[in-house]
């Protein structure tokens with residue numbers, strides 16, 4: 115990697131500053147708790163924790179432990195295992211609740227993200243009479259839009275009339291709070307459910323979740339969030355914000371590994387509502403009598419009542435290793451570092467743009483309260499050659515045509531030095547690609 119010998123005169127100042135910040139970082143040692151993928155002799159510069167979080171060093175022991183219990187006990191590991199499989203999902207509950215700002219009985223680890231989104235929409239998107247509309251954001255992650263459209267069709271509703279896709283103002287990239295809440299108020303009793311992302315995957319905007327929830331409730335609609343890019347990234351208070359439902363995946367900022375078990379949140383006030391329609395399965399049946407194999411469904415209270423199947427143990431094992439790191443680091447300290455790390459990247463991008471004369475536009479809001487760690491950067495006038503330069507120099511970022519770099523400096527395992535080195539490589543790449 116050619117890090118410290120760029121032609122950019124300002125680079126040394128960023129490298130020096132990074133050293134000072136890293137020396138003072140109380141979370142610096144957490145980097146050693148994750149496997150940074152190698153590029154040749156060195157570690158790469160990994161900025162795609164928003165897509166797939168890195169492997170926790172502790173994952174291997176936990177997975178090996180489950181394999182061993184399977185070898186030793188067979189089916190009896192459901193009760194005899196070191197982490198009994200029958201209640202395996204509960205191993206994640208307390209840590210997930212802390213990350214989500216929820217009561218333990220409001221969260222459950224289960225299924226995959228889009229599956230959970232469907233299960234929750236079945237319960238919380240209940241079009242009736244005039245109240246039929248479902249609101250999402252324009253440019254939503256495709257899976258969420260597909261889920262929304264198919265839910266509308268499930269109710270026999272025309273998406274043209276019943277799907278609202280909130281778009282930013284002309285010439286803007288992100289949604290203004292008042293535009294969201296005004297639109298919700300304007301839809302009034304036509305609106306059944308608001309289902310936005312927590313942090314938008316493309317722009318990195320952190321939605322004003324508390325305000326959106328309050329606005330939805332004021333018109334009698336339910337409100338839920340897809341937290342794929344928010345979980346483990348920004349501090350959440352789902353309980354206090356009175357969010358009705360939420361779901362997330364385990365493999366992005368939560369570092370649970372590919373296909374990791376996802377999660378769901380259902381607010382306590384919906385904990386005991388057998389009348390709420392849902393798709394039922396035996397894992398949502400009263401726990402104490404589950405193995406009596408009774409023919410009639412007896413609902414478990416809380417988020418666990420939305421479970422259908424038994425816990426996917428292997429898909430959750432690595433997540434437990436990562437959650438232990440979150441517990442040790444704490445969301446408050448992670449957020450504190452995250453704000454500084456992303457501000458450092460932002461300052462660096464501006465300095466690089468000034469040095470090379472390029473227009474580097476940041477789509478992500480500059481207000482820390484309106485973003486997590488990700489920045490989405492447009493390198494105007496550049497193309498794939500810039501991306502290839504980054505890749506050749508060991509930088510892993512997400513690239514979208516024409517020239518959008520989405521990158522996430524993750525406070526658990528990225529350092530200020532990672533960012534400073536990236537800036538040098540970016541500066542070089544921009545100079546070469548003209």
Ligand SMILES: *Cc1c(COP(=O)(O)O)cnc(C)c1O
Pocket residue numbers: 226227228229255257258311315340342343363
């Ligand atoms: C990553 C992501 C998904 C992926 O869905 P899976 O069900 O986990 O495959 C869906 N929605 C959003 C907003 C995402 O960011």
